[in-house]
Amino acid sequence: MKGQISRRDFLKAGGLTLLGTAGAMTINQVGQPTRVASAMQHTHGYGDAMAMAVGEVNHEKNGFNPSDMLTDFDYGTVSTLPDGRTLREFEIFVLNKEIEVMPGINFPAWTYSGRLPGPTIRVTEGDLVRVRLHNASSHPHSMHFHGIHTAAMDGVPGTPGVIEPGESFAYEFDAEPYGLHLYHCHVFPLARHIAKGLYGAFIIEPKGGRPPVNRELVMVMSGFDVDFDDVNDFYAVNGIPFHYQMHPIQIKVGETVRVYLVNILEYDLINSFHLHANFFNYYPTGTSLTPSEFTDTIMQTQAQRGILEFSYKYPGLYMFHAHNAEFAELGWTGNFEVVP
């Protein structure tokens, strides 16, 4: 319904030539479902039909757009410590926020800094990391990092890292080991705290970095239980179901793409990633520079993550999605648009 309202508002706005809002709202109108479907298959009839939401969420109101999230890495405020080490400081706020996860359906989310998933924190091995978490919500929350750190910095009940509403705390640790990790709230009931949206990717670069690639993308897989029956109703990568199906990710033929893929899906045992018409090198947890597998499908349980590297040989529109077909049809599906 929200989608319909925004469409009507858009028409009104156009009539009144409110250029500013109209401009923002045209973004919402891009990628009508039928256009994507017909671009994918040049036939009509049953074969053209595919799982798809009606309308589009209001990204402006949500305050984030999954298309921008792909390459939005937060390197923090960088300074050098007296001993020559790099200090990276981050400020993160826990906020209660209504997020339109599906067109017309609002989800009362708990977020890190108003987005879902939270900011992608990116540091280098050996850095001193200081993350100050301000709890501006109505519940106690924490930030539990996957990595190596002291018990006091673990963000679990019984440690100072569990923060009451209105308070704040700085988690401080050395960045190790290098790899692709994640962070999430560790206050109980855990499943609810995670499923409500408190999670994000955490990348530790190896010293000297990974081999250069043309494009780096981050993808966090999750689900939404909008009616709170502990069963997911919708699935998504980077927060909004079907987003990359409506707005394919543009890459070029021959470009090397690196995807940081994290699974934080609650309530379902596993999640997966399948790339169409291609194969990729897979680096589980990103803790090695040598790939463990050359494949087109991988499986991850909750908190499992890994790095994918691939390039496309031919131009065209290629799907990527969970190969749990149910998840795909409930939102976790997207397209790469490979251009010459």
Place this chain on the structure above:
Amino acid sequence: MTENTVSHSRGGRINLTKAVLLILPLIILGGVIWLFLTTGGGLKLTAPVPVEALTIERTFMRPGQIELTVRNASPEALSISQVIINDAVWLFTISPGPSIPRLGTGVVRLDYAWSQGEAYAIRLFTSNAIPFDIAIPVAFETPAPDQQSFLAFTLIGLYVGVIPVYLGLFWFPVLRQLGRRAMVFLLAATAGLLVFLGLDTLAEAIEQASSVAGSFQGIGLIGIGAVGTFLLLDAITKRQVAIGRNEASQRLNLAYMIAVGIGLHNLGEGLAIGAAFNAGEIALGSFLVVGFIIQNITEGLGIIAPVLRDRPGIKNLALLGFVGGAPAILGAWIGGFSPSPTLTVLFLAIGTGAVYEVVYEIVKLIQKDTARQAMPMTVFSGILTGMLVLWVTGLMIK
């Protein structure tokens, strides 16, 4: 204004004082409601999430398309935001629009390549993230109101209602030979039969009432339909008695009443079968039809029980059979082509009321017959036999 009220009727004169006294409580009531609505009356009554209710009135399936008629039974308007079918979010259209006013209906259309005979689960999400589920246990093309399906529903009604009732009437010549005791037994058996049918109809009405939108108060509707029908038929009978018809014509009259009661019951049966056939829930196998014929043959028997000692004539017998059986055809048409849960509940309630009124009439007739010679065991065994006959034949079809 006051001139008008004063001038009327001599018996209970209404003057200004009376009129004011009559209206005063209503004015105060209006004031109290206004006060409560504006101040909240000290109660905090805003729900954190709006209460929403949606009932599914009709599922219509044609190749490559599913159409759902839904009714908003919640206190306020609601909006359908997304539709999921068999765990896949699916494109849909809704007419007249996504927002459905209170008690209004909307038609949700999905272009979906469903397969004959498979099961589908559809979930509608409102803008408040409240899910409403619709199950299609067996997908089946909804018969369009064309000549062929019209004929099909007519045949169903014929098999289930008309044929068995007429078959029952064929016992008339032999039953005429029976003695008084056997006749009382037969009347009692008819009463038992009807008590059973009435319960069956009532249960069906209550079951159907659960799929009626809450605001239409299905159970209340059953009360209105059943009690109203009972009292109306009772009034009609009493009027005829008062007119002073002879006993034979009164008995024939009772036979017609029984036919009407059974006819209304068969209308309900036809509705249920038509609707089930429509929803693809029924594989109207020959077994089931045979079961209905066996069970309903007893209905024909019941119709003729009061007139066994008279000569009603072939015309009356034919008409009795028609009144008792033909409504099944009408029911199948209505149930098959435009099933409405509310209408179904009302029809079933009317059937219940009619059946029990007829039981009441039969009981009066038996009392008349047993006034001279008491036959308590005959009545007891007759009623029980009537009920058991239906129960046993029911074993075959349920």
